[in-house]
Amino acid sequence: MEEKNNTLYIDGVSTVYLAEKYGTPLYVYSVTDIKNRIAELKEDFLNKYENTTVSYASKAFLTKAMAKLIAEEGINLDVVSGGELFIALSANFPAEKIEFNGNNKLYDEIDLAVKNSVGKIIIDGASELDMIIDCAKKYNKKVNVLYRVTPGIDAHTHEYISTGKADSKFGFPLDEVLEEVKKAKNSEYINFLGYHFHLGSQLFENDIYLNALDIVFELIEDTINKTGENIKELNIGGGFGITYTSEKRQPFSYFLEPVMEKIEGYFSLKNLERPTITIEPGRSIVGEAGYTLYTVGSIKDIEGIRKYVAIDGGMTDNIRPALYSAEYRAIVANNIKGDPLETVTICGKCCESGDIIIKDAQIPLTQPGDIICIPSTGAYGYSMASNYNCLLKPAIVFVENGEDKLVLKRETYNDLIRNETE
Numbered sequence: 001m002e003e004k005n006n007t008l009y010i011d012g013v014s015t016v017y018l019a020e021k022y023g024t025p026l027y028v029y030s031v032t033d034i035k036n037r038i039a040e041l042k043e044d045f046l047n048k049y050e051n052t053t054v055s056y057a058s059k060a061f062l063t064k065a066m067a068k069l070i071a072e073e074g075i076n077l078d079v080v081s082g083g084e085l086f087i088a089l090s091a092n093f094p095a096e097k098i099e100f101n102g103n104n105k106l107y108d109e110i111d112l113a114v115k116n117s118v119g120k121i122i123i124d125g126a127s128e129l130d131m132i133i134d135c136a137k138k139y140n141k142k143v144n145v146l147y148r149v150t151p152g153i154d155a156h157t158h159e160y161i162s163t164g165k166a167d168s169k170f171g172f173p174l175d176e177v178l179e180e181v182k183k184a185k186n187s188e189y190i191n192f193l194g195y196h197f198h199l200g201s202q203l204f205e206n207d208i209y210l211n212a213l214d215i216v217f218e219l220i221e222d223t224i225n226k227t228g229e230n231i232k233e234l235n236i237g238g239g240f241g242i243t244y245t246s247e248k249r250q251p252f253s254y255f256l257e258p259v260m261e262k263i264e265g266y267f268s269l270k271n272l273e274r275p276t277i278t279i280e281p282g283r284s285i286v287g288e289a290g291y292t293l294y295t296v297g298s299i300k301d302i303e304g305i306r307k308y309v310a311i312d313g314g315m316t317d318n319i320r321p322a323l324y325s326a327e328y329r330a331i332v333a334n335n336i337k338g339d340p341l342e343t344v345t346i347c348g349k350c351c352e353s354g355d356i357i358i359k360d361a362q363i364p365l366t367q368p369g370d371i372i373c374i375p376s377t378g379a380y381g382y383s384m385a386s387n388y389n390c391l392l393k394p395a396i397v398f399v400e401n402g403e404d405k406l407v408l409k410r411e412t413y414n415d416l417i418r419n420e421t422e
């Protein structure tokens with residue numbers, strides 16, 4: 001983002017112009033920023049180490065336009081539901097480059113995945129293997145699978161986004177997964193590739209990945225000894241943190257260099273061929289590339305207590321502050337350098353006292369009609385949006401080098417009743 005004439009520009013396009021043209025609330029994505037993050041991944045990982053793959057975790061943000069962009073950039077796609085898979089397939093995303101994650105996969109979802117020959121299914125629970133075999137028989141396919149395990153690592157992040165600890169609904173406990181692998185090995189319809197783990201999201205320390213590897217190496221050794229199966233792929237998940245307010249996003253190399261050094265060291269010591277190493281970043285690809293624009297409406301100044309600045313969206317387009325106490329920063333897009341600053345609480349328009357986007361934001365003196373921009377809303381904003389209070393989901397615009405393109409229309413009131421039967 002940049003400033004021109006006291007106005008905020010994103011990827012060469014004026015936010016004031018975007019707000020006028022498409023209305024607010026509006027999700028704006030800088031395509032250049034997304035491409036830059038993928039380029040960094042190529043430089044620091046894909047081109048640097050042989051036999052590596054990146055699978056974009058589409059739960060962070062997915063539309064057909066995004067799936068097409070990911071396909072053009074040549075990386076893989078991670079989906080966690082029939083719905084995400086359907087969007088990817090609708091965008092003609094190459095099925096062999098899709099991996100299917102997620103706990104409690106339903107039969108119909110597995111059926112869709114197998115029928116369309118997705119690249120891999122990451123088995124997350126005991127109920128899945130039989131369903132996969134059943135579908136594989138039906139379509140006469142052999143399905144590549146990995147098993148997701150929980151290494152028992154407690155990531156230093158919000159409890160709700162920590163997923164690798166033992167007490168987790170995700171994945172197999174380490175002492176149970178071998179029995180599952182043996183079952184998979186016995187089926188002619190299954191090709192066992194290896195293991196997957198994901199420690200949590202918005203992580204800033206590389207040591208937890210290294211600790212998890214120590215644990216997973218033991219599992220790999222056990223697997224080879226007890227099943228005779230070599231590990232062809234190891235997926236270490238995503239989770240790389242980004243900047244929302246004052247946190248400093250680490251370059252991918254901060255995580256991946258020590259991780260790869262450790263992995264390469266282990267496999268060469270054991271005289272084993274190193275498996276394909278896959279990572280699954282979501283937030284770190286799209287988070288900072290996305291912005292939300294809002295228009296300021298009513299302002300309530302409670303003398304000596306708090307000044308509320310209400311915007312025309314809120315927890316319906318960004319649930320993260322209410323759900324995880326996530327913090328954001330704000331910019332008055334039509335008056336970036338405005339002076340003096342004041343301390344305000346930016347709230348949404350939902351009937352919830354907790355519908356606060358930023359508590360105590362420091363922004364230039366603002367008035368109704370101003371455009372507020374919240375940066376770093378590209379991940380888990382639109383993908384977690386709701387219609388609470390029957391608010392309409394915002395439009396999405398992609399901007400790149402001064403050009404803007406509407407990729408998703410704003411919902412209309414008719415969308416709210418389109419599935420009603422009376």
Ligand SMILES: Cc1ncc(COP(=O)(O)O)c(C=O)c1O
Nearest residue numbers: 057198201238239280281282283
């Ligand atoms: C299995 C799995 N892979 C990848 C991700 C992506 O995580 P992030 O967006 O933090 O990179 C998640 C979400 O936490 C996940 O659950």
Ligand SMILES: N[C@@H](CCCC[NH3+])C(=O)O
Nearest residue numbers: 059161163201320379380
């Ligand atoms: N949705 C969460 C992260 C969970 C990611 C999926 N395991 C967030 O907004 O931070």
